[in-house]
Amino acid sequence: MAEKSSNRSAPVIIAAIVILLILAAAAAYFIGKPSSEARPVLESALAAVEPLPADSHVGQAAADCFSIKPAGDVEQHYRKAYATVEITTLDTAALGSDTAAELQAALAERVAAAKRPADVYDGDNRFLPSVLEEAYAEVIDARLEHAADYLRTDSLELSLSYGKGRWQLDNAAELESMAVSPVDPLPGYDEAAAQAEYIEFHYSLPDWTSPGPRPDKSRFGETDDPQVISELLETEAAKKLIDGQKLDWNADKELIEGSSIHYYLDDTILAIVWQEDEHGAVGTFAEVFISDASQLRRKLADDTFGGQTYYYPTDLARQSNAVLAVSGDFYDHPDRIYGVYAYNGKVMLSCLTAGQTCYFTDTGDMIFSYESQFESNEAAQAFLDDNNVMFSLSFGPVMVEKGIDVTPYDYPLGEVRDTYARCAVGQLGKLHYLAMTINCQQPDHYVYVTLRQAADSMIAHGCYNAYTLDGGQTGSIIIDGTLINPVQFGVERTMSDIFYFATAIPDD
Secondary structure, eight states: OOOHHHHHHHHHHHHHHHHHHHHHHHHHHHSOOSSSOOOEEEEEHHHHHHOOOSSSSSHHHHHHHEEEEEOOOEEEEEEEEEEEEEEEEEEEHHTTTSOOHHHHHHHHHHHOOOGGGTTTBBSSSOOHHHHHHHHHHHHHHHHHHTTGGGGGEEEEEEEEETTTOOOOOETHHHTTSSOOOOOSSTTTHHHHHHOOOOOOOOOOOSSSSOOOOOOOOGEEESOOOOOHHHHHSSSSHHHHHHOOOOOOOOOOBBOOOTTTTEEEEEEEEEEEEEEEEETTTEEEEEEEEEEEGGGEEEGGGGGTTTTTBOOHHHHHHHHHTSSSSOOOTTOTTTOOOEEEEETEEEEEEETTTTEEEEEETTTSSSSEEEOOOOOOOOHHHHHHHHHHHEEEOOOEEEEEETTTTTOSSOSSSTTSSSSSSSEEEEEEEETEEEEEEEOTTTTTBBBBBBEEEEEHHHHHTTTSEEEEEOOOOOEEEEEETEESOGGGGSSSOOOOOOEEEEESSSSO
């Protein structure tokens, strides 16, 4: 009986043990079960990831663009949790890629704004490092205005474990490494700078009315030897200005006995002044090349239109720092208003029914208008605007237009059929001009000429556009502040204006 009782109690004991083990396991499970969610710990860990302090515009942009956030729900399995996070950063490699064209454009702006080559280039015509860096920084800053175009998003798998009553991030070090690392302030600079191409420097003056820079006195010269001029014309500076055009000057000209050849040359202007026999009179010629139309300028007495003050042309030339100056139209002469009087691109005065007018555009070209061409000052102003006119000369008549002789038989100014001292200006080519006066001079050249003869001279000397200016005692050609041509009655006449050619090289 005892054996039979023992056999019956064994299963009971085993069942009890199983129940105890189950209870123990259940107790262990519930005791070890996390008392909190993993997500708040994850979010706290993500919030603690901060970018490094910014030390440049790019660094600040990178810090501003940095973000990290969960991508979906946190998967929690008892004491383990898993999450995918998205990390958004500024892709500095993309920000600094393919920037060569933008850098070249930024460099072109700096070259155009510079006063002299040394502001942007070293002695070997390489961009100064500071210029390259400033230009490239501008390129990067412009791209940063659209920083959203240069973002990248990466994914990172994170895991968390629960222990000692709290959740802990298993790969915290990996997460921290995703914070923004030190950023190159000029990403892509070396590659773009290596592709920077030389941009030819071009001098220009900032406005049309202020005095030009003071010319370099050492560059003026005077000689009686044509070979000196021939050698001057072989210099690189002269060749660049001439740019393959045909000169009126040549060494075989028969100069007035005892006369000198005057000249000036720098990188922006070439001027040659000489005297030769012209119809038995003294022809004084000034041939000028300039590098930019802004070097062709107008000077009014006291810089005021209608100021009714008068100066000798040589004084006006000195006041304006002219390399070479020519007497103007004497616009303020009492009771003499013909054509359109334009200054700094504006119609200032007009007589639209009489007079032919010469204009200089912002490209340095001579263009003309004729009697009754405009019905109103508004129409004249529209003409100025359409052609970007700088200023006008209002005397006339027109001698040559586009290679065609248009000299009239009659004209209200200048006694065209009488013999008289003459003055004219013409265009020979691009930024290439010729001024002429014809005067008498005892004892061998005591002759005056008609307008027809003066026009023939301008044509013979190669002008495809030519215009008559006030002659007589007024007509003057001046270089380095010195009157070169003999004037009627032997002395200058005070007047209201000149036009002149200036150097574009800064004097400061």
